[in-house]
Amino acid sequence: MTRVGAQGGGATAPRAVDVARLAGVSQKTVSRVFNGERYVSEDVRRRVLEAAEGLGYRLNNAARALASGRTRSIGVVTLGTALYGPASLLIGIERATRDAGYALRVVNTLEGEPGGIAGAVESLLDQGVDGIVVSEPIDEGTPSLSVDVPVLVLGAPAEFGSPRVVTAGVGAESLARAATEHLLDLGHVTVHHLAGPQRWFAARDRLIGWRAALAARDRRQPPVVEGDWSAASGYAAGQELAAAGEVTAVFAANDDMAIGLIRGLADAGLRVPEDVSVVGFDDIPVSAYVTPPLTTVRQPFDAVAQEGLRLLVQAIEKPDAEPAPASDPPVDLVVRGSTAPPPVR
Known part of the structure; x- marks a missing residue:
């Protein structure tokens, strides 16, 4: 259908301001009607929809919103x-x-x-x-x-x-727990944690999951090293953990930090996974192609x-229906080459 502007200038698409002018209301009121908002009188709604129909402006969307009370x-x-x-x-x-x-x-x-x-x-x-x-x-x-x-x-x-x-x-809590348990199942006495910034809820959840896994097996909880999600902070953590000694396993709160951590450990003379096993979190696309390929947990x-x-x-x-129960997200541990049993010393 050819749409004619309110000022009769030819086949130009009508605008909300044209509808407002024809209906004798403000442009904001036109928006309220089209969005199905409350507190608009029926007379105003009728005038706006009639103006929209006359101009060919978004009639179907407006009518649908008015009929359902929703904008979808x-x-x-x-x-x-x-x-x-x-x-x-x-x-x-x-x-x-x-x-x-x-x-x-x-x-x-x-x-x-x-x-x-x-x-x-x-x-x-x-x-x-x-x-x-x-x-x-x-x-x-x-x-x-x-x-x-x-x-x-x-x-x-x-x-x-x-x-x-x-x-x-x-x-995140159950995924972090699975990552930590994987390292414990390989025989590591304990697992260090490279945490994300604690202002982030996800970083807190991963810290909780790590602690829960260690507590369930009555294992020592080493001091937490906190990064900022970046590979650079992971690299710094790798240098710090290498200097601390007696580190055989690390769970990093995201893959970027885990990748930086591996590089930091390597530059300090430690091999992954021969000396230190590393697990990340997220399964970012590049994690399968770093050296060694990164063991990680995939977020669903x-x-x-x-x-x-x-x-x-x-x-x-269905506002009056009983809320449907939420299902638990799956735990998907992706085992690659960055984890192994601890070194024999």
Whole structure:
């Protein structure tokens, strides 16, 4: 169909401002109607939809939103970072959201940004989303937030007051425990831990899993070395651990640090895995091609995203139904060449 602009200038696509002018309302009101937001009178809705129909402007989307009371859109609050874990989880969320028939709206926050989560949530609510996914991996000390749509929490950010809050997680604690147990099963007396920055919830979970594995077998817990997720911090940790002596096994909280750790140990004269075994976390694509190939635990990003979106969509579409139970994410230990029994001394 040929669409004619409000000013009669030919076959130009109509704009929201054209609809607002014809309906005699503000452009913000047009947005509220199309997003299915409340607190818009029926007379105003009718005028806006009639104007949209006359102009041929997004009539089907507007009518569908009005009829269902939903915009079929989901908002995501996530840390703006290129780190493998958060970026991979966001990709999984995007796929799961599209498969569920919803549009995705993303607002990134910055590490250390005051009020970043609260501002991101408010921005998404202004866009009329039907539900919100909070995939915020860092503890920013955000106070409790109140929203009027269901919320899916990935990780452990601020508490939410919401019609329904559902949770899903990547199971970092159980994955870290499996990584540590693998090294103990090989015969290592204990396992050192190269932790991620403790402001990150995932780093805390991996630390907890490491400690639980050692405690379950009544093994000594060596002092923790903390990195910043980078290979450079892993390299520095490798130098530090090599100087400490009596280190035969290390569980690193991500693969980048594990790869740096191996290089740091090598430059200090220690071989992996002949002298020190190393396990990483994430299974980044390059981990199979470093020397030696890295033993690691694979995070189930797609599975977690699909499970979480299933719970969120149910909360949106069946608000009175009993919440579905969440299933445990799988543990996938990928054994490669960086682990072996301890050296005989």
